[in-house]
Amino acid sequence: MIQHRLIRYADLIPCRNAFVDSRTPGSDQKENFTLIGPGVSENPNQHVHIPEPHGFNIGGARQPPRCLNSQHSHETAEVFIVHKGRWRMIFGVNADEGEAVMEEGDTISIPTHMYRGFENIGEESGFLFAVLGRDNPGKVTWAPRVFELAQQYGLVLLEGGRLVDTTIGESVPPNAVLQQPPGPEQIAQLATPPADRLRGCVVKAADLHANPxxxxxxxxxEELPIIGPATTGDGFEPGPIIGWWPHGFNLRALRLESGAAVPSHTRQEEEVIFVHRGVLQVTTPEGEIIMGPGDTFTTPKGMPRAFRASSSNGVAAYVVRGGDSPAAPEFV
Structure with missing residues (x-):
């Protein structure tokens, strides 16, 4: 049944010790989620909702106010859409090389090979919807300070990215090699780009423009471009976020007024829909899906799907499609 491709926000299963910084004071209340794909968790017990490879990964982070995700670097694209709350994205190995404040509906694509962290600076629990590049997004490179704090709280990171939690009786395997903190040369290679370049990595929800x-x-x-590495087969020019690093997917916003609909059509790319606001009805030959805020749905390639906004306030959704240049849909 098609229902198994729907992930309800209310049914998300978090991992509270997914990374080596999860015991650090100020970071010990964060929840990490792997929705689609293996993700980048260092904890082998992280729950994966849909393991099917898509060419990209979908994840999420939920944090209470003032909760911090420590400084780290990724090997592939890392994109965040703010679903709930107000967030501060913090740059630099020592968290002192710039920041970006993000509101609900805003998007940031953080370049590869640079240090970043993020903090919920709102007054309520916040949630970030995340897209990571490639089926295997590689391991995280943490700032040296993270390793120092982890040791104090019983967490050990092995080379290759596996986390050992000694506080729950886990032990470091014999002959295991510990992951070492990055040295000065590696840190220099992960330098923060200039501020003017980073400004092109953020798109505010209010600044999105529909593509007629x-x-x-x-x-x-309306369909509104957010991340587009190249001219696409479905009529979109590159941008507004292009990036000087590979993404391997396109990101669009989809907005429907109450009662508006998109007729049945097929796609030849992986397509994941995340509902930010409203209630979206998705109709397929295998059944109907009703999506509310925070829900995620992945449609099989080639399967017909139709959309309708069934809420009085319309629908605001975000759509991830695989590949740099998605083809035009075929209406059926």
């Missing part, structure tokens, strides 16, 4: 040439565009329906 989108095949989905019609009365009450």
């Amino acid at each position: 040439n989108s095949p989905l565009a019609r009365a009450g329906v």
Whole structure:
């Protein structure tokens, strides 16, 4: 049944010790989620909701106010959409090389090979929807300070990215090699890009512009580009976020007024839909899906799907499609 491809926000299963910084005061209340794909968790017990390879990974982070995710670097693209809360993205190995404040609906694509952290600076629990590049996004490179604090709280990171939690009786395997903190040369290679370049990595929700040439565009329906590495087969030019590092996917916003619909069509790329606001009805030959805020759904390639906004306030959703240049949909 198609229902197994739906991940309800209310049913998300968190991992509270996914990374080596999870015991650090100020970071010990964060929850990490792997929705689609293996993700980058260092804990082998991290729950994976849908393991099917998509060419990218979908994840999430939920943090209470003032909770911090420590400084780290990724080997592939890392994109965040703010679903709930107000967030501060912090740059630099020592968290002192710039920041970006993100509100609900905003998107940031953080370049590879640079240090970043993030903090919920709102007054309520916040949630970030995340997209990571490639099926295997590689391991995380932590700032030296993270290793120092982890040792104090019983966490040991092995070379290759496996986490050992000695506080629950786990032990370091014989002959295991411990992951060493990065040295000065590696840190220099992960330098923060200039501020003017980083500004091009952020798109505010209010600054999105609909593409009238989108095949989905019609009365009450807008498709708005966010991340586009190249000109696409479905009528989109590159941008507004292009990036000087590979993404391997496109990100769009989809907005429907109440009662507006997109007729049944197929895609030849992986397509993941995340609902930010409203109630979205997705109709497929295998059944109907009703999605609410925070829900995620992945449609099989080639399967017909139709959309309808069934809430009085319309729908705001985000759509991830695989590849740099998605083809035009085929209406059926």
